[in-house]
Amino acid sequence: MIKIKTYHLSSLHPIAKYYxxxxxxxxxxxxxxxxESTLTVIANPKGAPAEIKMSELKSVxxxxxxxxxxxxxxxxxxxxxxxxxxxxxxxKIYDMSxxxxxxxxxxxxxxxxxxxxxxxxxxxxxxxxxxxxxxxxGILDKISSDATEVKTVTVDGKKSF
Amino acid sequence: xxxxxxxxxxxxxxxxxxxxxxxxxxxxxxxQEKYLLANYSNEVENLAKTVALGVRIANxxxxxxxxxxxxxxxxxxxxxxxxxxxEDTSYNGTGKQNxxxxxxxxxxxxxxxxxxxxxPPGSIIVKSVPFTAxxxxxAILLAFSTADINKSKMKIRITSLIxxxxxxxxxxxxxxxxxxxxxxxxxxxxxAAHRVGEGDLTQRVKxxxxxxxxxxxxxFNKMVEDLGQATQELNKANxxxxxxNKTLYDTVDNLKxxxxxxxxxxxxxxxxxxxxxxxxxxxxxxxxxxxxxxxxKDDMADILKIVADYxxxxxxxxxxxxxxxxxQSNQExxxxxxxQEIHDLLKGIEEGARRTSEIVRGLRNFSRMDQNVFKxxxxxxxxxxxxxxxxxxxxxxxxxxxxxxxxxxIDCFPGQLNQVFMNILSNAIQAIPQEGRIFIKxxxxxxxxxxxxxxxxxxxxxxxxxxxxxPFFTTKEVGKGTGLGLSISYGIVEKHNGKIExxxxxxxxxxxxxxxxxxxxxxx
Numbered sequence: 001m002i003k004i005k006t007y008h009l010s011s012l013h014p015i016a017k018y019y020x021x022x023x024x025x026x027x028x029x030x031x032x033x034x035x036e037s038t039l040t041v042i043a044n045p046k047g048a049p050a051e052i053k054m055s056e057l058k059s060v061x062x063x064x065x066x067x068x069x070x071x072x073x074x075x076x077x078x079x080x081x082x083x084x085x086x087x088x089x090x091x092k093i094y095d096m097s098x099x100x101x102x103x104x105x106x107x108x109x110x111x112x113x114x115x116x117x118x119x120x121x122x123x124x125x126x127x128x129x130x131x132x133x134x135x136x137x138g139i140l141d142k143i144s145s146d147a148t149e150v151k152t153v154t155v156d157g158k159k160s161f
Numbered sequence: 162x163x164x165x166x167x168x169x170x171x172x173x174x175x176x177x178x179x180x181x182x183x184x185x186x187x188x189x190x191x192x193q194e195k196y197l198l199a200n201y202s203n204e205v206e207n208l209a210k211t212v213a214l215g216v217r218i219a220n221x222x223x224x225x226x227x228x229x230x231x232x233x234x235x236x237x238x239x240x241x242x243x244x245x246x247x248e249d250t251s252y253n254g255t256g257k258q259n260x261x262x263x264x265x266x267x268x269x270x271x272x273x274x275x276x277x278x279x280x281p282p283g284s285i286i287v288k289s290v291p292f293t294a295x296x297x298x299x300a301i302l303l304a305f306s307t308a309d310i311n312k313s314k315m316k317i318r319i320t321s322l323i324x325x326x327x328x329x330x331x332x333x334x335x336x337x338x339x340x341x342x343x344x345x346x347x348x349x350x351x352x353a354a355h356r357v358g359e360g361d362l363t364q365r366v367k368x369x370x371x372x373x374x375x376x377x378x379x380x381f382n383k384m385v386e387d388l389g390q391a392t393q394e395l396n397k398a399n400x401x402x403x404x405x406n407k408t409l410y411d412t413v414d415n416l417k418x419x420x421x422x423x424x425x426x427x428x429x430x431x432x433x434x435x436x437x438x439x440x441x442x443x444x445x446x447x448x449x450x451x452x453x454x455x456x457x458k459d460d461m462a463d464i465l466k467i468v469a470d471y472x473x474x475x476x477x478x479x480x481x482x483x484x485x486x487x488x489q490s491n492q493e494x495x496x497x498x499x500x501q502e503i504h505d506l507l508k509g510i511e512e513g514a515r516r517t518s519e520i521v522r523g524l525r526n527f528s529r530m531d532q533n534v535f536k537x538x539x540x541x542x543x544x545x546x547x548x549x550x551x552x553x554x555x556x557x558x559x560x561x562x563x564x565x566x567x568x569x570x571i572d573c574f575p576g577q578l579n580q581v582f583m584n585i586l587s588n589a590i591q592a593i594p595q596e597g598r599i600f601i602k603x604x605x606x607x608x609x610x611x612x613x614x615x616x617x618x619x620x621x622x623x624x625x626x627x628x629x630x631x632p633f634f635t636t637k638e639v640g641k642g643t644g645l646g647l648s649i650s651y652g653i654v655e656k657h658n659g660k661i662e663x664x665x666x667x668x669x670x671x672x673x674x675x676x677x678x679x680x681x682x683x684x685x
Contacts, residue, residue, distance in 0.1 A: 080223045081223065082223075098296075099296045099297075102219075102220055102223065102296055102297070103266070103296075103297065105219070105223075105225055106216065106219055106220065106225070106228070106246070106266075106267070106297070107266070107267045108225075109219060109225040109228045109229050109232065110216075110228060110232055110246060110267050110269060111232075111267065111269055111271070112229065112232050112233065112236055112269070116225035116226075116229065119222075119223035119224065
């Protein structure tokens with residue numbers, strides 16, 4: 001809930017209040033979007049390569065590619081789709097809504113076809129998980145430079161996108 | 162309606178088996194199948210619930226492990242036909258109640274269409290478990306094949322059939338065993354009882370078992386034995402009774418005979434008394450007569466002598482002319498006739514008196530009253546007395562030839578022996594229809610005096626000879642004889658420790674021989 005500090009707000013017309021509210025929401029969301037729209041791919045030192053193409057990344061993250069070229073099993077680690085990062089990932093990588101991503105993985109797991117991603121609540125959790133599991137690959141907004149347990153994977157040459 | 166015991170047993174066993182068979186073949190399998198189905202249904206439902214739970218967790222927490230686990234169970238199960246997630250497409254997570262619109266979200270296996278109508282009824286169990294998660298709501302549709310259940314059903318049916326068959330077979334064995342053990346012994350008892358009822362007391366029943374039937378058999382055997390014993394005792398008692406009866410009959414006969422004998426003896430006694438009386442009365446006058454004959458004869462002789470003396474003087478003195486009147490009335494012839502007549506008359510009187518005396522003597526002899534003590538008497542005399550008494554019955558018709566031996570006097574009851582001779586001789590006389598002879602002989606043989614009386618009468622047949630001494634036996638017409646004479650005679654001879662025998666050839670007469678010992682033991 002965002003408190004709107006304004007004087008004489010109660011004196012405004014109800015419709016005006018409504019429009020003001022909407023404007024405020026838009027600004028916030030835009031700014032939020034504007035704030036955090038970059039993604040970084042991290043991976044466990046063992047397993048994922050240092051570089052990866054976007055198409056391959058998508059393939060991996062969709063669960064189509066299940067093993068790295070060195071044979072290690074792919075473990076996808078993502079933020080929950082209810083989180084901001086999760087929503088961005090859904091849009092950018094999967095090109096689906098959060099619900100659609102959920103549905104996707106539901107179908108996958110229902111079919112027993114591929115392993116499902118580990119969905120984390122916090123970035124720390126995600127990083128920690130990636131660090132602990134060989135072959136793990138995760139997507140964050142950014143990573144602090146002192147995180148030595150995980151390596152950054154460049155996607156199409158870019159460190160973040 | 163009579164139902165045999167065997168039939169009852171078989172019917173009972175059969176009914177029990179039938180009930181059991183019904184239970185085993187129909188009810189029990191049906192119940193089993195119901196439970197089987199219910200269990201299966203539950204299993205499927207539980208699986209569906211598990212899947213639903215997994216879906217909920219997956220959707221709520223974005224944790225897909227649960228559903229993976231659940232799906233592993235589901236897809237590994239060979240009974241799975243399909244499992245689908247149905248999605249309520251009108252669900253928007255706001256909790257508003259929209260009319261549900263279900264669409265298939267996903268079906269495993271992919272190739273299968275989640276259409277329960279495509280399957281024959283009863284071939285699948287379908288369970289639908291609804292779920293609601295954050296962003297998805299719907300139901301899990303799980304369809305499992307009932308083929309396994311059907312196989313189990315078959316197994317149950319076959320098992321129950323086999324069990325029924327086994328029970329049936331066992332029941333037949335039991336039926337046979339029961340029959341053998343119960344029915345057969347019971348029938349044996351029944352048959353044995355029948356035969357005992359018909360009189361066969363040797364019947365016994367074998368008792369093989371130690372139960373109630375065995376006890377019954379033993380009791381039966383004991384009962385028959387007791388019956389046999391009782392019958393034997395009864396028979397013995399009957400025999401004794403019959404014997405006693407016979408003895409009683411004999412006694413009655415004896416008593417009757419004795420009664421008759423007594424009556425006869427009484428009669429004879431009275432007769433004897435009468436006879437004695439008469440004899441006594443007659444004796445006196447006869448004595449007068451006898452006594453007077455001799456003096457009369459003497460007097461007649463004297464008178465005749467006087468007449469003869471007178472004749473002599475008349476002739477000597479030639480006084481015939483003077484006595485002409487007397488002579489005319491006393492012709493010689495008349496004289497001679499008169500004198501002869503007087504002689505004859507006197508002789509007749511003498512003879513008459515003598516004979517009367519004889520009869521009196523005979524009567525007296527016959528009616529001797531002393532019966533308690535043996536007296537010495539001569540049999541020849543007895544026979545003579547008896548003949549005298551019977552003289553009128555046989556004179557001019559029968560000749561009596563006597564051959565009296567030199568026999569000593571014997572100890573006897575003279576009166577009774579007279580009775581015996583009287584009886585036999587009167588029978589002999591009656592046996593000679595017209596003319597004939599009677600031979601009487603007496604002789605001594607050892608210490609026995611023997612008397613034989615033979616007649617030339619009609620004789621006696623052998624079977625009459627056998628009965629001749631029986632009381633009341635007679636060949637005479639009814640009312641003509643008591644049949645007691647010879648039996649009384651027999652008794653009298655026996656009392657004298659003697660013997661009486663009869664010998665006869667029919668048509669040639671009969672002979673009675675009496676033997677009596679000379680001496681009798683002293684009587685108290």
